[in-house]
Amino acid sequence: MAIIELKEVNKVFRTDEVETQALENVNISIAKGEFVSIMGPSGCGKSTLLNIIGLLDTPTSGTVTINGTMAANMKDSAMAAFRNAKLGFVFQSFHLINSLNVLDNVELPLLYRHGLSGSERTARAKEVLERVGLSHRMYHRPSQLSGGQCQRVAIARALAGNPEIILADEPTGNLDSRMGAEVMQLLGELNSQDGRTIVMVTHNDDQAALTDRIIRLYDGRQVM
Amino acid sequence: MIKQLIKQTLAQLRSQRMLTAVSIIGSALSIFLIMVVVMLHQVQVAPFAPVSNRPRMLHADWASMQVIDAPQYCSNGPISEKTAKSQFGKLTIPEAVTICNSETRPANLQVPGSKSVGSDLRGTDEQYWTVFDFTFIDGKPYNKADVDSKLHVAVIDRSTARLLFGTEKAAGREFLMNYVPYTVAGVVRDVSVLADGAFSHVWVPYTSFDQGEWLSNLMGSLCVTILAKSPDDFDAIRAEYERNVAEYNKEISSTGWEFITRNRPYDQEKNASVIAANLEPDEKADRRTRWIIYAILLIVPAINLSGMTESRMRRRVEELGVRRAFGCTRAQLLAQLFSENLLITILSGLIGWLASIGFAFLFSNFLFSQSYNTGTQPFIELNMLVQPSTFGLAILFCFILNFLSSSFPAWKASRANIVNAINKH
Numbered sequence: 001m002a003i004i005e006l007k008e009v010n011k012v013f014r015t016d017e018v019e020t021q022a023l024e025n026v027n028i029s030i031a032k033g034e035f036v037s038i039m040g041p042s043g044c045g046k047s048t049l050l051n052i053i054g055l056l057d058t059p060t061s062g063t064v065t066i067n068g069t070m071a072a073n074m075k076d077s078a079m080a081a082f083r084n085a086k087l088g089f090v091f092q093s094f095h096l097i098n099s100l101n102v103l104d105n106v107e108l109p110l111l112y113r114h115g116l117s118g119s120e121r122t123a124r125a126k127e128v129l130e131r132v133g134l135s136h137r138m139y140h141r142p143s144q145l146s147g148g149q150c151q152r153v154a155i156a157r158a159l160a161g162n163p164e165i166i167l168a169d170e171p172t173g174n175l176d177s178r179m180g181a182e183v184m185q186l187l188g189e190l191n192s193q194d195g196r197t198i199v200m201v202t203h204n205d206d207q208a209a210l211t212d213r214i215i216r217l218y219d220g221r222q223v224m
Numbered sequence: 225m226i227k228q229l230i231k232q233t234l235a236q237l238r239s240q241r242m243l244t245a246v247s248i249i250g251s252a253l254s255i256f257l258i259m260v261v262v263m264l265h266q267v268q269v270a271p272f273a274p275v276s277n278r279p280r281m282l283h284a285d286w287a288s289m290q291v292i293d294a295p296q297y298c299s300n301g302p303i304s305e306k307t308a309k310s311q312f313g314k315l316t317i318p319e320a321v322t323i324c325n326s327e328t329r330p331a332n333l334q335v336p337g338s339k340s341v342g343s344d345l346r347g348t349d350e351q352y353w354t355v356f357d358f359t360f361i362d363g364k365p366y367n368k369a370d371v372d373s374k375l376h377v378a379v380i381d382r383s384t385a386r387l388l389f390g391t392e393k394a395a396g397r398e399f400l401m402n403y404v405p406y407t408v409a410g411v412v413r414d415v416s417v418l419a420d421g422a423f424s425h426v427w428v429p430y431t432s433f434d435q436g437e438w439l440s441n442l443m444g445s446l447c448v449t450i451l452a453k454s455p456d457d458f459d460a461i462r463a464e465y466e467r468n469v470a471e472y473n474k475e476i477s478s479t480g481w482e483f484i485t486r487n488r489p490y491d492q493e494k495n496a497s498v499i500a501a502n503l504e505p506d507e508k509a510d511r512r513t514r515w516i517i518y519a520i521l522l523i524v525p526a527i528n529l530s531g532m533t534e535s536r537m538r539r540r541v542e543e544l545g546v547r548r549a550f551g552c553t554r555a556q557l558l559a560q561l562f563s564e565n566l567l568i569t570i571l572s573g574l575i576g577w578l579a580s581i582g583f584a585f586l587f588s589n590f591l592f593s594q595s596y597n598t599g600t601q602p603f604i605e606l607n608m609l610v611q612p613s614t615f616g617l618a619i620l621f622c623f624i625l626n627f628l629s630s631s632f633p634a635w636k637a638s639r640a641n642i643v644n645a646i647n648k649h
Binding site for chain 1: 227231235549553641642
């Protein structure tokens with residue numbers, strides 16, 4: 001059964017002067033537990049597609065169904081709760097909050113989850129930091145960490161809420177090959193050991209080859 | 225969540241030091257200005273010793289008369305003993321009624337053989353010591369028998385006792401007041417001129433010196449302060465007073481004059497609004513004016529501060545986008561930004577409030593100056609300025625300032641497109 005299903009998705013960016021078709025008639029079905037990579041040249045709509053899957057953006061037309069729930073017509077609060085419970089994000093530039101320490105960064109998704117006490121949040125954050133091998137860095141600031149460590153913190157943050165789906169937008173794009181390999185190994189473990197569904201945007205053919213399936217885009221269109 | 229909020233706010237304070245410092249100074253200055261204006265009014269109406277009973281007080285500092293056949297001819301001013309006793313002495317509802325001089329007058333005090341000391345003098349009755357809560361350091365107040373027998377006894381304040389006798393333990397000692405011998409009955413803590421009817425340096429029975437009555441002995445130099453059992457009794461006391469005045473007017477009809485009440489006696493707030501004896505004060509208009517001043521003092525800095533708040537938000541746009549991506553709703557984000565700003569505003573408000581208190585202490589002479597005969601300068605004590613009501617107003621103004629300065633930037637930030645925010649577009 002598909003955990004992510006996009007049907008006839010179109011996305012048009014409009015300004016006063018220009019209209020850009022970022023995605024055109026995209027149909028995607030991703031099964032639960034699949035590790036999928038999205039590839040294509042720059043500007044082909046990979047990140048736009050990932051943002052739509054992650055409910056960070058809305059399609060101009062078409063339907064998005066995640067875990068059996070249609071995204072259309074969801075109110076802001078319902079969509080936020082859905083993202084919080086079902087989706088975890090890993091960004092190319094990590095997007096950690098520099099004014100907070102590692103532990104607080106990882107706790108972030110749990111702040112918006114009802115019914116969790118402060119100690120439960122901290123325990124969960126420590127647990128995932130342990131998993132990504134950074135428990136010894138929990139009171140450091142992101143600025144005190146290497147790029148690879150920052151990305152592992154970002155993965156820990158994505159894992160903190162125990163989401164079924166992890167969406168990674170070029171997670172190794174800012175890392176050297178050794179650190180990139182470490183991150184890929186970690187994502188692979190999350191998929192193979194936990195059964196989490198992972199959708200990853202990448203430019204790297206070698207890394208894409210490690211995933212179950214590759215979705216290719218060209219000028220906003222899905223190509224085989 | 226509150227811990228996280230405080231942690232986040234402190235982190236913001238650290239990460240944007242310059243902007244935060246300017247915001248804090250701006251907000252503190254705004255609260256400072258407002259609190260100075262608030263204090264100017266508060267010292268006139270808020271309770272502090274020896275006017276701790278202000279909320280239960282009614283004042284008739286002046287009275288008004290008109291010619292029966294020609295009402296356009298009026299006379300306004302303090303009243304005589306006979307008028308005071310007829311109109312107010314018969315009141316049955318209040319807890320206490322005191323008759324005393326409406327203003328202090330200058331007096332020369334001297335211990336024979338020593339240099340004379342200029343001071344303020346107020347004549348009072350014995351109820352005065354019930355209506356106002358003086359702190360006696362030595363001796364005790366004079367009583368009804370002393371007042372009725374026009375005894376030359378006096379209560380003096382601590383500073384006067386030290387000037388005259390070199391000690392505050394002066395009960396029983398004698399001195400000359402305007403060359404007339406008086407005996408000290410008691411010594412009280414100094415009273416600020418801001419305590420209006422309670423202020424003086426020397427208090428003696430008003431019967432012990434000439435009160436200078438005029439207009440067929442209907443007017444004089446006395447006023448009345450009424451201590452009600454409860455503010456709820458004010459209307460009943462006024463009604464009883466109106467009946468007494470009507471009765472008194474019949475008694476004095478042969479003079480061709482009659483008293484008009486102008487809705488006296490006034491409560492503390494209304495009395496603080498009195499600008500002339502022949503006009504009934506409009507305390508509602510005064511209140512309106514004050515709130516307009518507060519509004520101007522809040523809105524102008526709030527507009528400036530909102531620019532700074534928006535600038536702070538703009539620097540955090542990526543973080544706000546990440547929060548939204550991980551499940552923060554618009555309402556939660558709005559509440560968070562609002563709360564963070566409120567913490568900063570409260571911190572600023574506290575600084576502004578403390579600065580206003582410090583300013584009031586340092587510049588009390590010109591800030592609270594009063595025109596008294598001997599040119600006594602007002603002194604300020606902490607309990608005059610630090611009132612629950614002033615603290616409450618300071619907090620209220622912080623909330624309003626925060627609301628005005630952060631609502632729009634926070635709302636705008638919460639509505640930002642998540643993808644654009646994350647990518648800092």
